[in-house]
Amino acid sequence: MIKAVPKPLEEIIELIKDLHKVLVVGCDGCVTVCEAGGLKEVGVLSSSLRLNFTQANQRMEIDDTTLTRQCDKEYLDQLKDRIDAYDAVVSLACGCGVQYLVERYPDKVVYPGVDTCFMGVDLERGVYAERCQACGKCILADTGGICPIARCSKRMLNGPCGGSEKGKCEVNSEIDCGWHLIYERLKTLGQLDRFEHPVAPKDWATSRDGGPRKIVREDLRI
Amino acid sequence: MSTTSPSRLEKILAAGHLAVTSEVGPPRSCDGSVIEHKANLIKDHVDAVNVTDNQTSVTRMCSLAACIRLKLMGLEPVLQMVTRDRNRIALQSDILGAASFGICNILCLTGDHQHFGDHANAVNVFDLDSTQLLQTARMMRDEGRLLGGHQFEHRPQVFIGAAANPFADPFEIRIPRLAKKVAAGAQFIQTQCIYNLEKFKLWLKLGRDRGLHEKVAIFAGITPMKNVGMARYMKNRVPGIEVPDEIVKRIGGVPKERQAEEGIKLAIEQIQELKEEEGVRGFHIMAIEWEEKVPEIIERAGLYPRPQIG
Numbered sequence: 215m216i217k218a219v220p221k222p223l224e225e226i227i228e229l230i231k232d233l234h235k236v237l238v239v240g241c242d243g244c245v246t247v248c249e250a251g252g253l254k255e256v257g258v259l260s261s262s263l264r265l266n267f268t269q270a271n272q273r274m275e276i277d278d279t280t281l282t283r284q285c286d287k288e289y290l291d292q293l294k295d296r297i298d299a300y301d302a303v304v305s306l307a308c309g310c311g312v313q314y315l316v317e318r319y320p321d322k323v324v325y326p327g328v329d330t331c332f333m334g335v336d337l338e339r340g341v342y343a344e345r346c347q348a349c350g351k352c353i354l355a356d357t358g359g360i361c362p363i364a365r366c367s368k369r370m371l372n373g374p375c376g377g378s379e380k381g382k383c384e385v386n387s388e389i390d391c392g393w394h395l396i397y398e399r400l401k402t403l404g405q406l407d408r409f410e411h412p413v414a415p416k417d418w419a420t421s422r423d424g425g426p427r428k429i430v431r432e433d434l435r436i
Numbered sequence: 437m438s439t440t441s442p443s444r445l446e447k448i449l450a451a452g453h454l455a456v457t458s459e460v461g462p463p464r465s466c467d468g469s470v471i472e473h474k475a476n477l478i479k480d481h482v483d484a485v486n487v488t489d490n491q492t493s494v495t496r497m498c499s500l501a502a503c504i505r506l507k508l509m510g511l512e513p514v515l516q517m518v519t520r521d522r523n524r525i526a527l528q529s530d531i532l533g534a535a536s537f538g539i540c541n542i543l544c545l546t547g548d549h550q551h552f553g554d555h556a557n558a559v560n561v562f563d564l565d566s567t568q569l570l571q572t573a574r575m576m577r578d579e580g581r582l583l584g585g586h587q588f589e590h591r592p593q594v595f596i597g598a599a600a601n602p603f604a605d606p607f608e609i610r611i612p613r614l615a616k617k618v619a620a621g622a623q624f625i626q627t628q629c630i631y632n633l634e635k636f637k638l639w640l641k642l643g644r645d646r647g648l649h650e651k652v653a654i655f656a657g658i659t660p661m662k663n664v665g666m667a668r669y670m671k672n673r674v675p676g677i678e679v680p681d682e683i684v685k686r687i688g689g690v691p692k693e694r695q696a697e698e699g700i701k702l703a704i705e706q707i708q709e710l711k712e713e714e715g716v717r718g719f720h721i722m723a724i725e726w727e728e729k730v731p732e733i734i735e736r737a738g739l740y741p742r743p744q745i746g
Binding site for chain 1: 520524546547548549551552560562563564565566567568570571572583599600601604605606609612613615616619620628675676
């Protein structure tokens with residue numbers, strides 16, 4: 215899922231400090247799972263903002279709600295009868311949700327309440343790690359199910375580089391060397407022959423390099 | 437042995453000589469005289485001069501411009517190219533530009549991550565990796581074709597090299613990596629600085645067992661230690677470099693004012709020992725900001741005078 219972290223409270227205060235009525239909108243999707251922008255975080259942020267402006271003797275009304283998803287028009291529509299009453303919205307959805315909210319309500323000021331980080335997995339509660347960079351042409355079948363694009367700091371397709379040391383990346387020792395992992399995995403699978411075959415330059419046109427991407431699935435369209 | 441380029445380096449190897457290369461690092465300014473000064477210190481003692489490409493991700497005068505300066509001095513440069521900063525459009529463009537100036541040795545590298553350098557907040561490119569840059573250079577030379585498919589007539593006549601680090605982990609993949617680079621087009625290999633000679637010899641033997649020494653000319657990388665501080669730094673702080681304790685002890689075991697000489701002596705002993713190894717076809721001497729010592733090392737190691745091949 216998409217992983218995000220809450221923005222610092224001070225940053226959000228700075229964004230809305232000159233306003234009087236703000237709606238904080240959470241999302242039940244990915245940001246709920248990583249505890250950055252779900253119902254619970256919406257409650258915490260709203261209370262903190264209220265407390266801050268009350269202590270500062272500043273007139274500020276903070277309301278909150280959480281939608282099933284912010285990347286879906288159907289759920290965004292649920293705000294249509296109340297959104298006009300607010301000077302601005304703070305969205306705790308990922309960057310996709312914030313932007314879709316803007317598209318749905320083009321006259322409304324919408325501020326992001328989280329920093330969207332990556333697509334990843336939950337290693338444990340509060341610890342998330344990147345696994346996919348959505349290059350648009352999956353090569354996991356060739357690399358033992360471990361992605362060198364997401365997991366090698368230099369996204370090498372013929373790794374590892376000379377900086378790999380004791381299974382760790384040259385960038386820092388907290389990062390596993392993706393190619394070390396791939397090598398071990400290929401060994402386990404008895405596919406080490408793959409390792410010696412030079413992989414040709416990748417077509418990055420399906421990645422972000424091809425420009426903003428869009429999927430049109432004719433088979434699904436109504 | 438037929439050659440693929442006008443490279444003197446390639447000819448020297450083809451004639452069966454041990455080749456010697458060294459390197460100059462371009463300045464962090466546009467002062468071209470720095471390159472000329474460093475090159476003048478070593479020019480009579482080496483067959484070709486590598487020019488590093490924004491090494492350790494620190495922004496410097498570009499490798500290609502510095503190589504052109506060397507070429508104008510009548511020297512033979514080795515253009516180092518990293519894939520960190522330029523995509524396939526720029527890399528191929530630089531190969532064409534370099535060849536137009538008669539620069540005919542290129543060393544294909546992935547490059548250190550920008551995290552190490554002076555612009556840690558920069559984007560990295562890594563459109564290609566070193567292996568893919570090798571494939572690309574070979575295709576341009578042998579097929580007269582760009583990655584995009586464009587066919588052209590005046591092909592870059594280049595002698596193509598790559599780096600190898602016998603000391604990175606895991607050791608067991610280092611020979612398959614070498615084989616992969618050879619399969620991708622590497623004709624010569626310059627290794628990481630060698631301090632653990634036994635491990636290097638083992639790597640070389642495993643390469644020989646697969647006949648790789650006959651397919652690629654391996655240059656042993658030698659970097660003299662200036663003092664015990666450098667030995668410790670290399671041991672503890674530089675990823676992928678292995679410095680055995682004995683070396684730190686040896687350099688540290690002599691008074692400070694004699695440590696530099698001890699470092700030079702060590703480098704010379706390493707060269708003499710490795711000269712005897714089957715599969716070592718040359719030496720790449722990387723005297724980091726210590727270029728003035730390169731001639732002495734080469735002379736005392738018995739690698740001077742250099743063969744005169746045009």
